[in-house]
Amino acid sequence: MTEYLYGKIDGIGSSLGTYAVMTMDVPWNLVKDRIGGTPASVTMITSLEHDYLDRLVKDVPRVDTVVGIGGGMACDAAKYFSGRRNCTLVLTPTIVSVNAYATPLAAVRENGIVHYQGNANPQKVIIDYKAIQSAPKRLNTAGVGDVYSCRTALFDWKFSHEKTGESYDEKVAAGSQHLLDKLLSSANEIKNVTDKGIRTLVEAHVETNRLQQEAGKPRPEEGSEHIFFYALEELTGRSFVHGEVVGTGIFVVTHFQTKEEKTVAREMDSMGLMFRPRDYGLSQTEFVDTILRMKQYSKQNKMFYSILDTIEISKQDAEELWRTISTP
Numbered sequence: 001m002t003e004y005l006y007g008k009i010d011g012i013g014s015s016l017g018t019y020a021v022m023t024m025d026v027p028w029n030l031v032k033d034r035i036g037g038t039p040a041s042v043t044m045i046t047s048l049e050h051d052y053l054d055r056l057v058k059d060v061p062r063v064d065t066v067v068g069i070g071g072g073m074a075c076d077a078a079k080y081f082s083g084r085r086n087c088t089l090v091l092t093p094t095i096v097s098v099n100a101y102a103t104p105l106a107a108v109r110e111n112g113i114v115h116y117q118g119n120a121n122p123q124k125v126i127i128d129y130k131a132i133q134s135a136p137k138r139l140n141t142a143g144v145g146d147v148y149s150c151r152t153a154l155f156d157w158k159f160s161h162e163k164t165g166e167s168y169d170e171k172v173a174a175g176s177q178h179l180l181d182k183l184l185s186s187a188n189e190i191k192n193v194t195d196k197g198i199r200t201l202v203e204a205h206v207e208t209n210r211l212q213q214e215a216g217k218p219r220p221e222e223g224s225e226h227i228f229f230y231a232l233e234e235l236t237g238r239s240f241v242h243g244e245v246v247g248t249g250i251f252v253v254t255h256f257q258t259k260e261e262k263t264v265a266r267e268m269d270s271m272g273l274m275f276r277p278r279d280y281g282l283s284q285t286e287f288v289d290t291i292l293r294m295k296q297y298s299k300q301n302k303m304f305y306s307i308l309d310t311i312e313i314s315k316q317d318a319e320e321l322w323r324t325i326s327t328p
């Protein structure tokens, strides 16, 4: 069982035995004078390519513990390393935009293609409020995307259960719904990235991950809103802050699911999630093209059954969505 420590990283280093740090410049500067002890090595992670990670496994000195300090990249590198070296894993996420610290899988790349692998089980996850609060707010509120997505994911899951007979777990779905309620009741704390807001978001990431494991599939948290994200990255070849684009996806598919997109926009605004295409530099053409591509993307990639399988989306629909999403 992973132990979550909420507060600060100060002095932790002296309790880890010999340890190696995997990090990046900015996060390391936030904690290096406070962590305590003396790391046997500090590696600035520059890639998640297999070859690169395997070289680290070979070159980094023998240690009791590896500590990943930073965002998804540093945490994933540390997870991979601990799996290969069979050493203790400690993670300190310094932004909570992605839930890399809460999932057992590491996103490793082979020639740029992502593979999820491993079964990392951190002994400790240290939530250092000060480091997290020093990052731009929107990078942390982006963490809302992969929890709030339970809203549209649950719709798709139930919809598929009714239409195709796919197995559906009432208890897990209720847990997912409960999580949504909890998230919204702390909206203001999350928006302002307070200690309590951070803790709520972290606990929600841990819980969504647990629910997905219990369901044996990503359904409790991942639905057609994610298809917007995948289709967009494929179409543009650019990379985006995952949670913000997932937020756009939630707005879009909610329109087709329940027409409650205005409620959804208000709720995402209340949590400070920057979900409007203009917030992250997406043009009207890219937005419209992505929406028009979603259904086909889902089919071609044999994705899970969702609302997309039962609707036709016209260019007019997509343009109308651009107008509504652009008006706060």
Ligand SMILES: [Zn+2]
Binding pocket: 146, 226, 242, 246
């Ligand atoms: Zn996601």
